Amino acid sequence: MLSLGVGDAAVREEVKRFIVDNFLFGDSEGFDENASFLESGVIDSTGILELVTFLEETYQIRVEDEELVPENLGSIDAVTRYLKRKRNGGAA
């Protein structure tokens, strides 16, 4: 598992801001940013599609079908690590 560096903190913050703005109408009270999206009920299956669209448009990446797994998209940390791998050009 990759650890997050300083540059990743900004990405993590962007992802978190998208989650809170888009799914919680800006109200982050009670939102556990370390919890799994699906288990915490913040994002459902349509929400995953919204997240994918956000990632593809914001970071100019293509999320492949086989990458649509909780290990890549299941939490803020997972998404941040996934983006790091994608932007480094590695298979995610």
Place this chain on the structure above:
Amino acid sequence: MGWLDIDPEAETARICLRIREVLARSLKRRGLVVAVSGGVDSAVTLFLCVRAVGKERVVALLMPERHSAEETLELGRLAADACGVRTILEDITGILEAVGCYRRYDEAVRRVLPGYGEGWTSKIVLSGTAESSRFNVFHLVARSPAGEIVRERLPLTAYLEIVAATNFKQRTRKMMEYYHADRLHYAVAGTPNRLEYDQGFFVKNGDGAADVKPIAHLYKTQVYALARHLGVPEEIRRRPPTTDTYSLAQGQDEFYFAVPHEQFDVCLYARNHGIAAERAAREAGLSTEQVERVFRDIEAKREATRYLHMAPLLVEEVPEVRSA
């Protein structure tokens, strides 16, 4: 005894008693309208309604549209004829044309497949939940006039627009059901089975709307048991479950349920009764890992479709208005 075994005669009697009770005491309506699709669920619902209140008080509505399968109308008529009820044919293609259902659908598909148009057929399919831990996403599968099959993952906007356009079909049918129910002073019988009802496999204010849902508590296996008991024609019992919504034929298990209904029934029953995945796997003929994925999918769908079951939410309760 298997997990899903029922006493068909006792179950029929219980459902019929409940139908008469809700019509007389709660709904205060004189009969029932049933939309018949040619599938086993609507056929069983129709037969139960006839048993409950008599064939003179039941109307079967046949509502094909441009993309309905050829056998839809034929099997719907077969069900109605087998229990002797009146049928009303309402071809809803014209209404769907008028609201732009087909045009809007084609436009949404062209977001991912710019060449889509005349002569093409298509459907949307769900990625296999039992086969991997992937999130549920939909793909468009389209067949060109030359027979070439194209498969594209649906991005958010195209997915939502395709579903919104096809939902016109279920909502138009429900509008016609209530038209006939109103003019006859009848109630509308909904036809979902337990899998569909629990997992939100219906359109809100479309096929999800009804006054009574006589088989919403029955697993699909149990619906088939009742179908045999009630004498639903074999052609209808043999028809694989279909959505009959898209221009390219689409099974329910590729659109919504990740495993065939016999296996899904077992998983859902196990989940509802606290039975471990390992035991359910033996019963369903799946691996423990597959059953665990289906369990997770059951909960994810319950969560995602909770909104479909909700009545309008109020800021404050209005205590003078109570449900029956």
